[in-house]
Structure formats: C-alpha cells, structure tokens
Amino acid sequence: MTALSVNQINKHFYDPVDFHVLKDISFDIKQGEFVAIIGKSGSGKSTLLYLLSTMDTDYDGIISINDTQVTGLSQNKLASFRNEHIGFVFQFHFLLPEFSVLDNIMLPALKLKKKSKEEIEDKAMELLALLDIKGLERKKASKISGGQQQRVAIARALINSPAIIMGDEPTGNLDSKNTNIVFDTFRQLAKEQGQTIIAVTHDDEFADKCDRIIELSDGMLV
Amino acid sequence: MNINQRIANIFLTSRVRQLLVAVLSVTFGISMYVFMNSFMSGVNEEQTEITFTAMSHIKIYNELPLEVQTIKPPPTDSHTVLMVSNNRNIQYTEGIQNVDPIKEELSQIPNITGVTAQLNQNVFIRNGVSKASASLSGIETTNEDDLFNTSDYLVEGKLSDLDKQSNAIILGTGLAKNIGVRTGNNVTILTSDGLSKSFKVVGLIETGANMADRTRALVSIQAARQLLSENRSYATEVLVNITDYNDAQGTAEIIKQLTDYKVEPWQEGNEQLDSSNVLRDIIAIAVSLTILIVAGFGIYNIMNMTVNEKIKEIAILKAMGFNGKDVVEIFLTQSVIIGLMGGLTGLMLGATIVKIIDNVPFKMGPLTTLPVTYDSSDYLMAFAFGILITFIAGYLPARKASKLDPVDILRG
Ligand SMILES: Nc1ncnc2c1ncn2[C@@H]1O[C@H](COP(=O)(O)OP(=O)(O)OP(=O)(O)O)[C@@H](O)[C@H]1O
Ligand SMILES: [Mg+2]
Numbered sequence: 001m002t003a004l005s006v007n008q009i010n011k012h013f014y015d016p017v018d019f020h021v022l023k024d025i026s027f028d029i030k031q032g033e034f035v036a037i038i039g040k041s042g043s044g045k046s047t048l049l050y051l052l053s054t055m056d057t058d059y060d061g062i063i064s065i066n067d068t069q070v071t072g073l074s075q076n077k078l079a080s081f082r083n084e085h086i087g088f089v090f091q092f093h094f095l096l097p098e099f100s101v102l103d104n105i106m107l108p109a110l111k112l113k114k115k116s117k118e119e120i121e122d123k124a125m126e127l128l129a130l131l132d133i134k135g136l137e138r139k140k141a142s143k144i145s146g147g148q149q150q151r152v153a154i155a156r157a158l159i160n161s162p163a164i165i166m167g168d169e170p171t172g173n174l175d176s177k178n179t180n181i182v183f184d185t186f187r188q189l190a191k192e193q194g195q196t197i198i199a200v201t202h203d204d205e206f207a208d209k210c211d212r213i214i215e216l217s218d219g220m221l222v
Numbered sequence: 223m224n225i226n227q228r229i230a231n232i233f234l235t236s237r238v239r240q241l242l243v244a245v246l247s248v249t250f251g252i253s254m255y256v257f258m259n260s261f262m263s264g265v266n267e268e269q270t271e272i273t274f275t276a277m278s279h280i281k282i283y284n285e286l287p288l289e290v291q292t293i294k295p296p297p298t299d300s301h302t303v304l305m306v307s308n309n310r311n312i313q314y315t316e317g318i319q320n321v322d323p324i325k326e327e328l329s330q331i332p333n334i335t336g337v338t339a340q341l342n343q344n345v346f347i348r349n350g351v352s353k354a355s356a357s358l359s360g361i362e363t364t365n366e367d368d369l370f371n372t373s374d375y376l377v378e379g380k381l382s383d384l385d386k387q388s389n390a391i392i393l394g395t396g397l398a399k400n401i402g403v404r405t406g407n408n409v410t411i412l413t414s415d416g417l418s419k420s421f422k423v424v425g426l427i428e429t430g431a432n433m434a435d436r437t438r439a440l441v442s443i444q445a446a447r448q449l450l451s452e453n454r455s456y457a458t459e460v461l462v463n464i465t466d467y468n469d470a471q472g473t474a475e476i477i478k479q480l481t482d483y484k485v486e487p488w489q490e491g492n493e494q495l496d497s498s499n500v501l502r503d504i505i506a507i508a509v510s511l512t513i514l515i516v517a518g519f520g521i522y523n524i525m526n527m528t529v530n531e532k533i534k535e536i537a538i539l540k541a542m543g544f545n546g547k548d549v550v551e552i553f554l555t556q557s558v559i560i561g562l563m564g565g566l567t568g569l570m571l572g573a574t575i576v577k578i579i580d581n582v583p584f585k586m587g588p589l590t591t592l593p594v595t596y597d598s599s600d601y602l603m604a605f606a607f608g609i610l611i612t613f614i615a616g617y618l619p620a621r622k623a624s625k626l627d628p629v630d631i632l633r634g
Contacts, residue, residue: 046633050629050632050633053541055540055541055628055629055632056629075545075546076545076546076547079540079543079544079545079546080543080545081543082541082542082543083542083543083544084543088541088542090541090632094534094537094538094541094632095538096535096538096539097535098232098233098236098535099232103232107225107229107539107542108542108543110225111225111542111543111544111548112543156542
C-alpha cells in the first residue's frame with residue numbers, strides 16, 4: 001500500500017530572485033517503509049519535507065498521503081489532517097518554551113481529542129521513558145539541553161501515533177547512544193505499527209540502515 | 223479548561239508586566255467612563271433639583287386673556303361707528319376661586335405625586351422706613367414641603383411655624399437683609415389695594431437663587447387669603463408634581479381635559495434647561511467613549527505586540543494541527559480575560575473615584591460637595607462597552623495571527 005505519493009513536484013522561491021529549488025520530483029513511499037532523504041546542504045531537503053508535511057502549499061504538482069490528495073485542501077482541513085496523520089520533527093526542534101515538557105508532548109493529542117487526558121498523559125510518560133528523558137516532564141521546555149529538546153520534539157511527533165512520521169535531521173543533536181535509541185524506536189514503529197518514517201539525515205551510518213535512500217542534488221532526485 | 227484556553231492562559235501569565243499594562247488601560251478607561259457619567263448626571267440632577275425647588279412640573283392658573291375684549295361686538299352695518307376709548311380688560315374671576323374640586327380631581331391621576339395650591343401676590347414689606355417690594359406666597363405648608371422640600375432651604379425657623387400663628391412670615395435672606403430684619407422682628411405688609419397688616423418674622427429661607435432670595439416672603443395660605451380678603455378656597459395657582467418630570471407634557475394634556483384653567487408643563491418656556499441636560503449627557507458620553515476607544519487602541523497595540531512576539535509559537539501550533547479558529551480563540555481568550563480583569567478593577571476604581579468626588583468640598587449655591595449620582599446602569603454600560611472594545615481590539619490581531627503561514631516563519 002502506498003503511504004505517500006509525490007507527482008511532478010516543482011517549487012520556486014521568488015524572493016529575492018526566482019530560484020527553482022525543487023525540480024520535477026516524483027516518488028512513492030510504501031506504508032511501513034523507513035526512508036532516509038540525504039543530500040548536500042542547500043540541496044532542498046527541508047523544503048521538500050515541508051511540502052510533504054502539508055505545511056507548505058505553494059508548489060506545482062500533486063501530493064497524496066494515504067490515498068488522500070492533500071494538494072488543494074483548505075488550510076483548516078490540512079491542519080486537522082496534519083494533527084491526526086503526520087508527526088513532524090523540526091530541524092530546530094521548535095518546542096513551546098513557556099510550556100512544560102509534558103505539555104509540549106501532549107498538545108497535539110489534546111488538540112486531537114481522541115483520548116482522555118489521563119490516557120494521553122500515560123502515553124506521553126511512556127514516550128519519555130522510551131526516549132530516555134524521564135524526569136524532565138515538569139521542566140520548562142526552554143530549560144533543557146538541545147539534545148533533550150530534540151527528543152521531546154520526537155515524543156511530540158509520536159504522541160498521536162501518526163501514519164507518517166517526518167523528521168528533519170531528528171538525530172542531528174544526539175550522541176551515538178541516543179541516535180541509536182531514536183533509530184531503533186523508528187525502526188520498531190515502522191515494523192510493528194506499520195508507521196511510515198521519512199527522515200532527512202546527514203548521518204551516513206543512519207541512512208545506510210534505512211530501507212531506502214532518496215538523494216537530492218540541486219533540487220533533483222539522484 | 224479546554225486546550226486553547228490553557229494555551230491562552232500560559233501565554234498571558236508568561237508576560238506579567240504586559241498583562242498588567244493591558245489590564246490597567248482597560249481599568250483606566252472603564253473607571254473614567256463611570257466617573258464622567260456619574261459626575262455629569264450628578265450635575266444634571268443637581269441642576270434639575272435647583273430648577274424644581276422653585277418650579278413645579280405642571281402649573282395650573284387662570285390666564286388673563288391676551289387680547290383685550292371689546293365690550294360690544296363690532297357693528298355689522300356700515301352706517302354705525304363704534305368708538306371705545308380706554309378699553310380695559312375686565313375680568314370677573316381673577317385667580318382660581320375654588321381649588322378644592324380641582325385638587326380632588328388631580329388626586330385621581332395615578333402618576334401625580336404631589337399637589338399644592340399657592341396664593342401669590344406682589345406686595346410691599348416695610349420695617350420702619352426701609353421698604354422693599356416682595357412676592358408674597360401663601361402656601362399650604364405640608365404640600366409645599368412635599369413638592370419643593372422647602373424646609374431644607376430654611377436657614378432659621380420651621381415651616382410649620384407658619385400654621386401656628388396667622389401673622390407668621392418667613393422671608394428670603396436677601397429680603398430680610400435689605401430691610402434689616404431678623405427672626406423675631408415685626409414687619410408690615412402693604413398690599414396693592416392699600417391694606418396693611420403686621421407680621422412676625424419666624425424664619426429665613428435661602429435657596430441659592432439670588433433673585434428669589436431677595437424677594438421671597440412666605441405665609442400660610444389662610445393668612446394670605448385673610449390679608450387679601452379672599453374666600454376660603456381661593457388660590458392663584460395649583461402646582462402639580464409627577465413621578466417623572468419628563469412626562470410633564472403628557473400629564474398636562476390629561477389635566478387639560480379636567481379643567482378650563484391654563485395648564486402649563488414646565489418645558490413651556492424652559493427649553494434651555496432641557497437642552498443643557500441633554501448636551502451635558504452628550505458630552506459625558508462622547509468623552510467617556512473616547513477614553514474607552516483610546517484604551518481599546520492600547521489593548522490593540524499590546525495584543526499586536528503579543529502576536530508578533532508569539533509568532534513562532536503560533537507557527538508551531540499550526541504545524542502541529544491547530545487551525546485558524548483555534549488561534550483566534552487563543553488570542554481572543556487573552557483579550558477577554560484582560561477585558562474582564564480590567565473591567566472589574568475599572569468598576570471598583572470608578573466607584574472609588576466617584577466616592578472621592580462626592581466628598582470633594584464645593585461650596586457654591588446650594589452645593590457643599592461636587593454632585594454625583596450612583597446609577598447602576600452607568601456601571602453596566604461601562605462594563606459592556608469595555609468588554610466590547612477589548613473584544614474588537616483583541617479580535618483584529620487574533621485574526622491576523624490566524625492567517626499566518628507557519629512555514630514562512632519556521633523556515634526562518
Ligand atoms: N525562504 C526562502 N527563500 C528563498 N530561498 C530559500 C528559502 N529557504 C531556503 N531557500 C534556499 O533553498 C535552498 C534549499 O534550502 P533547504 O533549507 O531546503 O536546504 P537543506 O537541503 O535543508 O539544507 P540543510 O542541509 O543545510 O538543512 C537553499 O539554497 C536555500 O538557500
Ligand atoms: Mg534543512
């Protein structure tokens with residue numbers, strides 16, 4: 001089954017000058033697949049991931065996720081689609097600094113309202129334990145280290161058990177031990193829950209262990 | 223508390239100083255609204271009260287015909303010439319000969335709160351060689367007091383003293399000074415018909431209206447009837463007060479059906495009083511709304527700053543699946559909380575200011591302190607306007623925030 005299908009994507013930045021970032025990109029990703037996106041800095045990996053995550057709607061071509069064509073949906077529909085089906089880990093974490101670690105992880109689930117608060121909290125605590133950041137739950141998100149923030153961001157992406165998890169260098173700030181924990185977690189989710197993982201990475205070792213590698217060079221697939 | 227309200231709460235409490243400034247601007251606006259309106263209606267009420275110390279809401283009297291009637295109708299044929307020299311107004315019935323049936327009928331009208339009869343006559347008052355003209359009022363003391371609170375203006379003596387002796391008189395302070403008498407002295411009243419009678423000064427009255435205080439003399443209506451040799455139920459006018467002085471014209475129409483005498487509501491010839499009340503109200507509302515709107519701009523400004531400051535958080539929330547409506551809710555909740563907090567403290571501050579103003583000494587005319595009213599509708603209006611303005615001032619930045627494109631911000 002196809003989890004994600006990308007058809008003839010083209011993307012331009014017009015400011016300050018016309019810049020063709022992504023050129024004629026097409027590929028499919030199967031459900032449960034663990035895919036790495038690699039490429040040189042500036043090759044367009046983050047840009048592509050923003051398109052896949054439905055946050056950026058300014059492109060030509062068609063993107064479908066789980067047989068739903070997301071291209072052309074309204075902003076509000078996309079927001080609830082993201083909430084339910086996509087977990088996203090940003091390159092720069094992007095936690096809400098004034099909220100506690102636990103609140104940060106729980107927010108997408110509280111928004112989704114599919115489970116009770118207690119269930120959500122249990123799930124969040126489980127993820128904290130899994131990612132080895134137990135004990136930080138009451139701390140403010142701005143008061144923990146970069147690597148810890150990255151793992152909180154991963155936990156937040158996993159809280160709603162989304163069909164697709166996207167990460168922009170999700171292990172960029174982590175030591176090899178924690179990188180392995182994250183990798184194994186993703187691997188397990190893909191295998192056992194059938195969740196699809198797409199991760200941008202600069203880590204060759206990480207990429208080699210994935211099911212498939214998509215390489216970008218100057219906005220084109222290699 | 224739902225998730226959006228919780229987010230609003232955390233956003234608000236993370237910036238205590240900003241929250242305080244925003245709340246204070248609402249507090250200020252609302253307290254000013256309360257203060258301005260309480261003060262202005264205090265002034266209006268005082269003004270009206272002063273007006274109605276000397277004037278009733280409706281007056282009934284026997285009007286002299288404006289045109290002098292010729293004693294004979296004009297001749298119909300051209301051969302006759304009618305010449306009348308020194309034509310005069312001959313009126314057989316002066317004043318109201320029998321007030322009792324009129325008073326009886328007035329008491330049937332439900333919104334009439336008080337009725338009193340007066341016998342007014344211009345006279346001279348003499349004390350030795352000093353002489354002054356005065357307008358003598360024969361009054362029904364209890365009814366008069368009901369209508370005009372006359373006893374509040376007595377600086378010496380009691381109104382009921384007039385009923386105890388038939389030769390008791392109360393003089394305006396200015397009048398008493400002019401002819402040099404004090405309470406306890408005797409004065410002589412000279413009527414235009416040449417009668418004279420001695421009266422004893424039992425009290426002094428001061429209303430604050432100089433003209434009135436220099437000419438006013440009060441006796442009981444019976445004493446006045448005796449002095450002028452009129453019958454036992456004679457009066458020159460019947461004065462009527464009603465529950466709401468604004469209804470005077472309507473009630474006057476009803477009374478007109480009952481009597482042939484002239485019925486005159488207070489507005490006739492007194493439009494300036496009415497209009498100055500309305501103008502003061504307009505000023506009060508204009509000024510206080512301006513203050514509220516300025517406060518609204520303050521909130522708008524602060525909410526705008528908050529939105530700009532939280533722009534990244536908004537983008538993150540949207541990336542996680544919060545939609546435009548959630549974002550509006552988050553920011554609107556913040557301004558409504560600001561509005562409620564500022565509103566409540568504003569009402570309290572407003573009430574305090576009004577209380578203080580109420581105690582500020584202001585000795586002029588009948589006033590001892592600045593006049594204010596305590597009217598709950600002023601407070602309700604202030605609160606309602608305050609909430610409305612914070613709502614609008616909060617909605618605009620909130621809508622802007624809801625339209626933000628998250629990638630633009632997150633891409634950096
Ligand atoms: N908002 C923007 N406006 C114009 N050009 C942009 C914008 N964002 C990115 N670019 C350009 O688009 C290209 C691709 O950027 P992108 O962030 O996708 O790179 P990347 O592959 O993620 O790099 P890195 O590995 O360093 O994160 C870069 O050349 C960058 O300069
Ligand atoms: Mg990148």
